Amino acid sequence: MKLDNSVAAVVTGGASGLGAATARALAAKGVKVAIFDMQKEKGEAVAAEIGGVFCEVNVTSDESVDAGFAKARAANGQERILVNCAGTGNAVKTASRSKEDGSIKHFPLEAFNWLIQINLVGTFRCIAKSAAGMMTLEPQEDGDRGAIVNTASVAAEDGQIGQAAYSASKGGVVGMTLPIARDLMSEGIRVNTILPGIFDTPLLAGAPQNVRDALSASVPFPKRLGQPAEYAQLALTMIECGYFNGEDVRLDGAIRMAPR
Numbered sequence: 001m002k003l004d005n006s007v008a009a010v011v012t013g014g015a016s017g018l019g020a021a022t023a024r025a026l027a028a029k030g031v032k033v034a035i036f037d038m039q040k041e042k043g044e045a046v047a048a049e050i051g052g053v054f055c056e057v058n059v060t061s062d063e064s065v066d067a068g069f070a071k072a073r074a075a076n077g078q079e080r081i082l083v084n085c086a087g088t089g090n091a092v093k094t095a096s097r098s099k100e101d102g103s104i105k106h107f108p109l110e111a112f113n114w115l116i117q118i119n120l121v122g123t124f125r126c127i128a129k130s131a132a133g134m135m136t137l138e139p140q141e142d143g144d145r146g147a148i149v150n151t152a153s154v155a156a157e158d159g160q161i162g163q164a165a166y167s168a169s170k171g172g173v174v175g176m177t178l179p180i181a182r183d184l185m186s187e188g189i190r191v192n193t194i195l196p197g198i199f200d201t202p203l204l205a206g207a208p209q210n211v212r213d214a215l216s217a218s219v220p221f222p223k224r225l226g227q228p229a230e231y232a233q234l235a236l237t238m239i240e241c242g243y244f245n246g247e248d249v250r251l252d253g254a255i256r257m258a259p260r
Helices: 017-028 040-050 062-076 109-134 164-183 209-217 228-240
Strands: 008-012 032-037 053-056 081-084 095-097 104-106 146-151 189-196 248-251
Touching: 008 017, 008 062, 008 109, 017 032, 017 040, 017 081, 017 228, 032 040, 032 062, 040 053, 053 062, 062 109, 081 109, 109 146, 109 164, 109 189, 146 164, 146 228, 164 189, 189 228, 228 248
Parallel strands: 008 032, 008 081, 032 053, 081 146, 146 189, 189 248
Antiparallel strands: 095 104
């Protein structure tokens, strides 16, 4: 796919971390970028920095996502690129015994469902609505109508203790990548997914230095946290390379997560 100012993109979770880095990288190529996020102040700041548009969007809501796409398309035209970075996490054991009194409790099902709704259903909601819009576009010279990049996690393959919901949500993103690519193959819309390892995002920014050092040391090579710009670099490769389709790619410095 050729990237220039004739192309529009939507980046969910674009107010910070991996999404913000990707929004900046796309804008540097001349792409018109819309940011979907619930962090209004941060999202508006990134949008102003890159000359984009901010849309306050909750990916668990049809109405909110529809309004976001309407605002983005009114400003930039129909998007040819969608990058899904919106997501969250939690850590709760499936069932556990209290050390204090021996009482037993299980993972609250509402908390499990909440994570699935954001990470998995929210990702699919944005894909389905964006792909329908991409189908109205004329293909570029290479046949591309659109390119979609999703964000899973290495936890999709080696989730740690307490990550049942998170791993299920990210495993679902991995599992639906190829079927969606096949669904859209006759329309010239490609779909790929990145599985990041331990990245230096706002989630880790507040962690004590000894924790950050330990995480860095656990990576085989290079022994450091991943940088959001490295995620953006792979996302752009997936978008620009026309033969990249239906793939799930780990970006993790060769780490394989231990049980805890």
